[in-house]
Amino acid sequence: MKKIWAVTKREISTYLYTPTAYAVLAAFLVISGYFFSLSVLTTQSASVQSTLGNAGLIMVFMAPILTMRLLAEESNLGTSEVLFTTPVSIGQVVAGKFLGGFAIITLLIVLMMAYPLVLDYYGNPDWGVMLSGYLGFWLMAGAFLAAGIFTSSLTNSQMVAGVAGIALLMLLWVIDWAAQALGAPLEQILMPLSVTRHFADFNRGIIDTQSIIFYLSLIVGFLFLSGRVLESRQWR
Amino acid sequence: MNMIEVKQLTKRYGDKVAVKDLSFTAAKGEILGFLGPNGAGKTSTMRVITGFIPPTSGTVKVDGLDVVENVLETRRRIGYLPEYSPLYPEMTVADFLDFMAEMKEIEPGKKQKEIDRVVEQLELGPVFNRLTGNCSLGYRHRIGLAHALLGDPEILILDEPTSGLDPRQRIEIRDLIRGLSGRRTVILSSHVLPEVQQTCERVVIINNGELVAVDTPTGLATRMKGVATLSVTVRGSANKAQKAIKQIPGVLEIDIEADKREKNINRLTVSASPDKDLRELIFRALASSDVAVLELSAQDASLEDVFLQLTTEDPQRKEVVQ
Numbered sequence: 001m002k003k004i005w006a007v008t009k010r011e012i013s014t015y016l017y018t019p020t021a022y023a024v025l026a027a028f029l030v031i032s033g034y035f036f037s038l039s040v041l042t043t044q045s046a047s048v049q050s051t052l053g054n055a056g057l058i059m060v061f062m063a064p065i066l067t068m069r070l071l072a073e074e075s076n077l078g079t080s081e082v083l084f085t086t087p088v089s090i091g092q093v094v095a096g097k098f099l100g101g102f103a104i105i106t107l108l109i110v111l112m113m114a115y116p117l118v119l120d121y122y123g124n125p126d127w128g129v130m131l132s133g134y135l136g137f138w139l140m141a142g143a144f145l146a147a148g149i150f151t152s153s154l155t156n157s158q159m160v161a162g163v164a165g166i167a168l169l170m171l172l173w174v175i176d177w178a179a180q181a182l183g184a185p186l187e188q189i190l191m192p193l194s195v196t197r198h199f200a201d202f203n204r205g206i207i208d209t210q211s212i213i214f215y216l217s218l219i220v221g222f223l224f225l226s227g228r229v230l231e232s233r234q235w236r
Numbered sequence: 237m238n239m240i241e242v243k244q245l246t247k248r249y250g251d252k253v254a255v256k257d258l259s260f261t262a263a264k265g266e267i268l269g270f271l272g273p274n275g276a277g278k279t280s281t282m283r284v285i286t287g288f289i290p291p292t293s294g295t296v297k298v299d300g301l302d303v304v305e306n307v308l309e310t311r312r313r314i315g316y317l318p319e320y321s322p323l324y325p326e327m328t329v330a331d332f333l334d335f336m337a338e339m340k341e342i343e344p345g346k347k348q349k350e351i352d353r354v355v356e357q358l359e360l361g362p363v364f365n366r367l368t369g370n371c372s373l374g375y376r377h378r379i380g381l382a383h384a385l386l387g388d389p390e391i392l393i394l395d396e397p398t399s400g401l402d403p404r405q406r407i408e409i410r411d412l413i414r415g416l417s418g419r420r421t422v423i424l425s426s427h428v429l430p431e432v433q434q435t436c437e438r439v440v441i442i443n444n445g446e447l448v449a450v451d452t453p454t455g456l457a458t459r460m461k462g463v464a465t466l467s468v469t470v471r472g473s474a475n476k477a478q479k480a481i482k483q484i485p486g487v488l489e490i491d492i493e494a495d496k497r498e499k500n501i502n503r504l505t506v507s508a509s510p511d512k513d514l515r516e517l518i519f520r521a522l523a524s525s526d527v528a529v530l531e532l533s534a535q536d537a538s539l540e541d542v543f544l545q546l547t548t549e550d551p552q553r554k555e556v557v558q
Contacts (some may be wrong), residue, residue, distance in 0.1 A: 006338035010327070017326050078322030082383070085286040085316040086339040087308040234289050 019186020046123030064165025067148030129205035136202020139215035146222035153226040240419040245294035254280040268437030270425040277445035282351025321380030354382040394424040469531035474502040480525040506536035
């Protein structure tokens, strides 16, 4: 656990030292802030549902930018050779890096809590629904980070990792469109894999255990795959 | 006692064989030099020993433990400096060493003391709070060595520890490595042959992934001496000198070269049988022929000669050594 925490600390300090995290946070808050103002002004309702829905789509682009460096840079700089000749396991490194990225996402969500606070000041929003939406967004962002780490494990190039991450997340984002288009029986198979469908539940105030397990499974699954990729690269 | 035991190690990358059936050992406290041309398989071998990559076949044991079966345990015993000393450019030296100390499981209570020790040993004080990305190559190597030395590991694996350093820095690093002798087992690869000759007790030479020689630097040079070579510089007639030396039993061949700058000075290269030192007989023969001896020396084969002979493709050159 100490080593996971050491890797997490290193990643957080790298995020805070380099401009990437600031750029992602700023861009995210500007765009989501725009959607929030637009939603509140046009609907005149004290809700963050539409804002979080749009924020999910922004996260499809932002999460891979945050994660593209995490493993690709280690291979590119050769520091993986320094790291993986100390008594640390691949799993500990992958977990530490994920938690580093997740800390930045958590910071983003804390900053995004300004929206409910504004609504609460001027109106009478349903805090239960809003918090449920934020929980869903937090879990979904975690799953997106894990997917981004997976694409970062596949290559030495940060750019390739970022683009591949966005492509993979876009695929996950539109899976329910494909499911609807394909119809039964593929619809029954693909629909439960839709990240938007599970997120929509949270956003409506429904905290379903199945949805929590779904996102946690995505996180664990992608991190596991990242570990396997790193391991297989050592054998090549 | 062998701290490192490499047995029939083979490492392939796809179809390419990087290391083929390599076997050697390193004893406790020994400094072992690892020589070979670029692409000979040195780095691959070191990476297998450190547990960074697994072998395709064969076994590597570190302190009696198999590196594949006990990868984390064997890594605890090893300090490793990879070639080019890769570092995280956005970290300060202080943060980097702190991070590596945590990775190496150094207890929190001892961590700062240990960092202070290696900082002092490698003279990193002036750059301690500087970003590693802003440090010179010399300092980058020292930082790499510092993290290898963190935790006082029993074994040090150093891949080209002095490449890219200036002569003064090379001497400093060489002295440091020599200072570790006896306490730690060190394997170092280098292209600087005099450095290996001066630092290492034994040398492993590999070429195309295969072992070509293991011996002490002196032993290797001696093995190469199929013929002893003596260099003689004289003032006087070259013919007289040649005639005098030729009479000595054991002399095989004499080459004469006149000095281009000074008149009446000749250099003779005498090839002789290696079982007897002929220097005194040559001196006496020349003195009695009234030829003044200005210089007389036996030429030792350098490690460079051995290295070139063993790693070139010419089979006739190889034969002399083998």
